Structure formats: structure tokens, C-alpha cells
Amino acid sequence: MRTQKRCLGYVALVVDDYDRAIEYYTDLLGFHLVEDTPQPGKRWVVVTPDPESDCNLLLAKASNERQGSFIGDQCGGRVFLFLQTDNFWRDYHSMKEKGVHFCEEPRQEEYGTVVVFEDIYGNRWDLYQNA
Structure with missing residues (x-):
């Protein structure tokens, strides 16, 4: 029986x-x-x-040119990270007001x-936010 919890x-x-x-x-x-x-x-x-x-x-500061070349492109242009929230509209509006760049309008999936x-x-x- 496994009792140890595993996570990233x-x-x-x-x-x-x-x-x-x-700061960001x-x-x-x-x-x-x-x-x-x-x-x-x-x-x-x-x-x-x-x-x-x-x-x-x-947050790992690039220590050489090769690492620096991956800043902003760690996943080849695909979505890299997924920020889950319990209140989508609260977080969306807060982030938008603070100047976060959204690539599209929110959508229902x-x-x-x-x-x-x-x-x-x-x-x-x-x-x-999950349905």
C-alpha cells in the first residue's frame, strides 16, 4: 500500500x-x-x-546564451502553463486591469x-476554471 504523496x-x-x-x-x-x-x-x-x-x-535566471535563448519560448509557442482558478472572472478582470496581455477573448469550452x-x-x- 502506497502512503507517500507525490506531486510536482x-x-x-x-x-x-x-x-x-x-515583480511581474x-x-x-x-x-x-x-x-x-x-x-x-x-x-x-x-x-x-x-x-x-x-x-x-x-524562477531560474538564464546563466548562459543557450539558456537565454529559451526565455519566453519554453514550449515552442504552445501554451506552457495552466493557471487554474476558482473564480475565472475575478482573476481575469484583475489581471486585465493590471496590464496582463491576453491573446484572445475568454471562451467557454x-x-x-x-x-x-x-x-x-x-x-x-x-x-x-473547470465547468
């Missing part, structure tokens, strides 16, 4: 600047800064949409309400 703990997102990324994800998307710890030559920066969540976003937006780097996200 961190998803790394390559960024160009720690402070710029922290906390101020515009409403994420919480979980940790910002200096390490030799880098920082361990973690944000999360919900402090009770087990899944966090690790079989599975729920969804809209695609791009983060500060151009990574595509879905904001969605």
Missing part, C-alpha cells in the same frame, strides 16, 4: 532578471513570493499562485471557461 514540487521557468520576474508574477498575476535565497552565483526564487499549493514556480495570456516574457498560459 517545482516547475522551472527561465527568466532574464530575478527582480523583474518577481507577484504584482500582476497575484502570486506569492515563497522564497528568495541567495546562492553562489544565483538565487533560489520560488513563487506560487497559492501558499497552500504543493506546486511552485522556480466543454471543460470550462478559458483564456490564453502571455507572461512578461511571451510564454503562453491558460487561465481556466
